[in-house]
Amino acid sequence: MIRENIKQRITELARQSNRDELLWISGYVAGLAGGHIAHPAADSPLMDMPVNGSAAITTATVIYGTETGNAKKIATQVAALLKQQKIVVKLVDAAQYKVENLAKEKNLLIIISTQGDGEPPLAAKPFYDYLKSGTAALHGTNYAVLALGSTAYPLFCQTGIEVDEWLKRSGAKALLPLVKCDEDFDAEVNTWIADLQQLTRSAAQPAAQTVVKKGKAKVRAEVTFNILLNDEGSRRQTHHIELKLLDQFAYTPGDAVGIYPHNSAHAVQQIIALSGMAADYAIRYKEEEYVLSDLLRYKLCIVHLSLRTIDKYATLTGYDIPETRMDLYDLLRIYPVKNTEQFIAAVGLLDAIAPRLYTLSSSPAAHEGELHLTVLRLPVMHEEKTNYGLCSDYLSQLEAGTVVDVFLHQHKHFQLPPHHADIVMIGPGTGIAPFRSFIAERDVAGASGKNWLFFGEKDFVTDFYYQTELQAWHDTGVLHNIDLAWEHGPGEIKTVTDALLLQAEELWQWINSGAYIMISGEKDPMSKAVEDALLTIAQQQGGHDEASAALWLKQLSKEGRYAKDVY
Ligand SMILES: Cc1cc2nc3c(=O)[nH]c(=O)nc-3n(C[C@H](O)[C@H](O)[C@H](O)COP(=O)(O)OP(=O)(O)OC[C@H]3O[C@@H](n4cnc5c(N)ncnc54)[C@H](O)[C@@H]3O)c2cc1C
Numbered sequence: 001m002i003r004e005n006i007k008q009r010i011t012e013l014a015r016q017s018n019r020d021e022l023l024w025i026s027g028y029v030a031g032l033a034g035g036h037i038a039h040p041a042a043d044s045p046l047m048d049m050p051v052n053g054s055a056a057i058t059t060a061t062v063i064y065g066t067e068t069g070n071a072k073k074i075a076t077q078v079a080a081l082l083k084q085q086k087i088v089v090k091l092v093d094a095a096q097y098k099v100e101n102l103a104k105e106k107n108l109l110i111i112i113s114t115q116g117d118g119e120p121p122l123a124a125k126p127f128y129d130y131l132k133s134g135t136a137a138l139h140g141t142n143y144a145v146l147a148l149g150s151t152a153y154p155l156f157c158q159t160g161i162e163v164d165e166w167l168k169r170s171g172a173k174a175l176l177p178l179v180k181c182d183e184d185f186d187a188e189v190n191t192w193i194a195d196l197q198q199l200t201r202s203a204a205q206p207a208a209q210t211v212v213k214k215g216k217a218k219v220r221a222e223v224t225f226n227i228l229l230n231d232e233g234s235r236r237q238t239h240h241i242e243l244k245l246l247d248q249f250a251y252t253p254g255d256a257v258g259i260y261p262h263n264s265a266h267a268v269q270q271i272i273a274l275s276g277m278a279a280d281y282a283i284r285y286k287e288e289e290y291v292l293s294d295l296l297r298y299k300l301c302i303v304h305l306s307l308r309t310i311d312k313y314a315t316l317t318g319y320d321i322p323e324t325r326m327d328l329y330d331l332l333r334i335y336p337v338k339n340t341e342q343f344i345a346a347v348g349l350l351d352a353i354a355p356r357l358y359t360l361s362s363s364p365a366a367h368e369g370e371l372h373l374t375v376l377r378l379p380v381m382h383e384e385k386t387n388y389g390l391c392s393d394y395l396s397q398l399e400a401g402t403v404v405d406v407f408l409h410q411h412k413h414f415q416l417p418p419h420h421a422d423i424v425m426i427g428p429g430t431g432i433a434p435f436r437s438f439i440a441e442r443d444v445a446g447a448s449g450k451n452w453l454f455f456g457e458k459d460f461v462t463d464f465y466y467q468t469e470l471q472a473w474h475d476t477g478v479l480h481n482i483d484l485a486w487e488h489g490p491g492e493i494k495t496v497t498d499a500l501l502l503q504a505e506e507l508w509q510w511i512n513s514g515a516y517i518m519i520s521g522e523k524d525p526m527s528k529a530v531e532d533a534l535l536t537i538a539q540q541q542g543g544h545d546e547a548s549a550a551l552w553l554k555q556l557s558k559e560g561r562y563a564k565d566v567y
């Protein structure tokens, strides 16, 4: 039996296709089902592909761009499967790939994720910039792009979309159409691999089995402690949360964890009451069976819906809805569904909840078997009322005994420098998190490198996070220097940037003696202002002009001595 939605899509596709295209599609689909692709149409990109052994592909280069390892995992499996088909495969990290070789590639398979607000993974940025520049002439290259992303972000799979576009612009020929994958990417990835195998397989060879499994292995951790770090009267709500690991989990200082937040029970109840459905109504979502209340509580985005979801809802219901993000409850209240079927269809339009990352403030050596988080409960204004960001609100309310799932997000570019190296740590607000981990780790290890911390927040009286610990580390000589900045304090030093500029001379000596500079916390404006301050210091203290100061910082970054964990 064919599912109704698939049948509708095929009918639509058939309506739009001419006879040749229909013949091609029928052969292609038969090939997918039975292992044979027949009669590609003359203008199909697949025509350029040697299928069924006629002139089979013999080489392929698989390039991956990753932040958290999913793309690497998939790329490794793709490479292994192609090797089983006797293809000579080169597997390369985009960070290591020599872009001048691009034009020599015959068959290029790119697997790349999107990060930040529609940005490439940090290490893949030079590769991405090269493609963007349009320098490459790739008329002899075939390619396929697998884009990893999450529909919970407004710029879904943006990097993969751009890479695909730029390759096309450079004259390369698409072996397969771009494939965009959401967080639960197994099905799309397996289909992509199967399609590739169809293109690379000689008739005699059976397809190797596709076995990609979802990348982010979750472990369980139990909340043991959740306290507010701010004193009464503070403008901030920053929580220190301790979790006891229930499963094996290895991390290093500088790493983060990913957490999937839950929606509030109250918000879910409101929606269910409005819908008139039973909370335990059985409903399917992405091939899995759920109870309605669980689906809304744990799986789907029901607050601050994306404009894409609102737009799809408008198409579904026929309302003229302005382009404004709003909660599902308000959407259903203001623009009610007509019946149960429409409500179920509307639920099907919702994005899955995306995980949020939190840099760990614990150290594996000092806090064995534990994970510590430093979380700002993020205020967001909604109709002149203060709400809070979904995950930070969820975390700030976790009670001792609650078990949460977390996954590792390695920060390969933000790790504790070698024992002997000095570190300048700039971490206002929750940016303190990795530096608490660094100092605690170095304290246990007896590392010889010196540590200098720049910390800042709103007010000295209420917002000096981890004051007792920092004071003790300073007293025992683990923390050599600590400079503080208070936005609402009486002094002149309002921001960490002010503090850095005040200490320019000594700071320059540390940097010249090999110190690492590491920044954590707010991306904009904090990390940008800090970077500007470093460039100013290089000019004032090091005799650089504007251009050479920029080159100096670039070089420092290349050597791994200038690193950022900013968000
Ligand atoms: C590598 C990395 C490390 C990080 N480490 C830390 C850390 O150690 N500590 C920490 O506290 N954070 C950290 N973060 C940030 C963290 O991942 C989350 O982004 C942060 O907690 C906010 O998530 P949230 O779910 O609370 O907010 P979200 O719900 O995702 O809200 C994000 C934004 O969406 C808008 N928005 C959301 N809901 C509404 C609404 N109802 N009405 C209007 N606008 C709305 C607002 O502009 C809001 O600022 C880190 C991020 C990264 C990438």
Ligand SMILES: Cc1cc2nc3c(=O)[nH]c(=O)nc-3n(C[C@H](O)[C@H](O)[C@H](O)COP(=O)(O)O)c2cc1C
Binding pocket: 065, 066, 067, 068, 069, 070, 071, 072, 112, 113, 114, 115, 116, 117, 118, 119, 121, 148, 149, 150, 151, 153, 154, 155, 156, 157, 158, 182, 183, 355, 357
């Ligand atoms: C901080 C952060 C920002 C992200 N931003 C986006 C985004 O803008 N667009 C998108 O489609 N996916 C985004 N994602 C989702 C990732 O692309 C997705 O999790 C992907 O599977 C990660 O693959 P990787 O492990 O190879 O980096 C983001 C994920 C994180 C953790």
